[in-house]
Amino acid sequence: MYPSGIVLDKDGKPCRVCTAFKNWTKQEKKKQHDSSSIHTNSNNNKTNSTKTTEAVGSIISTNSSDSTLPPDCPPDVEQLGRSTWTFLHTMAAYYPEVPSYAQQRSMKTFLSTFSQFYPCDHCAEHLREEMKSKPPKVESRWALGKWLCEIHNIVNESLGKDIFDCSKIDERWKDGPKDGRCD
Numbered sequence: 582m583y584p585s586g587i588v589l590d591k592d593g594k595p596c597r598v599c600t601a602f603k604n605w606t607k608q609e610k611k612k613q614h615d616s617s618s619i620h621t622n623s624n625n626n627k628t629n630s631t632k633t634t635e636a637v638g639s640i641i642s643t644n645s646s647d648s649t650l651p652p653d654c655p656p657d658v659e660q661l662g663r664s665t666w667t668f669l670h671t672m673a674a675y676y677p678e679v680p681s682y683a684q685q686r687s688m689k690t691f692l693s694t695f696s697q698f699y700p701c702d703h704c705a706e707h708l709r710e711e712m713k714s715k716p717p718k719v720e721s722r723w724a725l726g727k728w729l730c731e732i733h734n735i736v737n738e739s740l741g742k743d744i745f746d747c748s749k750i751d752e753r754w755k756d757g758p759k760d761g762r763c764d
């Protein structure tokens with residue numbers, strides 16, 4: 582049995598990049614202290630969905646560890662997410678105000694490809710689902726930034742995080758706050 586919070590990949594194996602480090606490191610410590618081999622539950626349902634020990638495709642928060650990811654370790658789901666959002670929002674902030682048709686097509690292709698290869702399986706699956714009902718808006722810089730902000734807010738909501746005010750995307754990702762503290 583895995584410790585709570587470990588997210589499994591589509592093959593039923595523990596997925597490092599889908600799991601928060603605080604839960605991953607708990608598993609590694611348990612392995613060291615527990616010689617019994619880990620195994621998947623043969624009663625798992627037959628879908629391809631990612632599973633945790635307690636829930637499907639979500640992170641279980643625990644109070645038992647406050648470990649933070651050391652800087653030279655492979656990313657966990659949170660570090661990967663933070664870095665990826667930084668890249669995506671910054672890319673959207675610098676997208677052309679009036680993109681050419683070719684640029685719009687490239688951005689659509691990029692986002693579609695990105696959603697296939699994002700290394701956290703259940704995150705990518707969730708993103709692809711959202712993109713079906715909310716296809717990317719690529720007709721202008723503002724449209725892309727707002728679309729991405731709304732997608733990020735859907736993820737925020739599912740994780741119980743605060744909803745971001747999408748009128749503030751330029752301040753957060755391009756210009757910095759008016760008080761000049763980032764200048």
Ligand SMILES: Cc1cc2nc3c(=O)[nH]c(=O)nc-3n(C[C@H](O)[C@H](O)[C@H](O)COP(=O)(O)OP(=O)(O)OC[C@H]3O[C@@H](n4cnc5c(N)ncnc54)[C@H](O)[C@@H]3O)c2cc1C
Nearest residue numbers: 640658659662663665666703704707708730733734736745
């Ligand atoms: C496509 C994708 C899907 C993900 N799916 C999952 C998942 O299913 N399960 C999971 O556990 N984790 C998922 N993550 C990771 C998760 O979204 C967070 O990145 C991670 O939990 C770290 O959160 P954070 O609080 O540091 O802030 P993040 O959510 O990483 O945000 C970074 C910064 O962006 C700003 N920000 C916040 N919301 C918005 C917004 N709406 N628009 C613009 N800027 C904003 C804030 O200043 C914030 O500090 C996903 C990440 C990505 C990129």
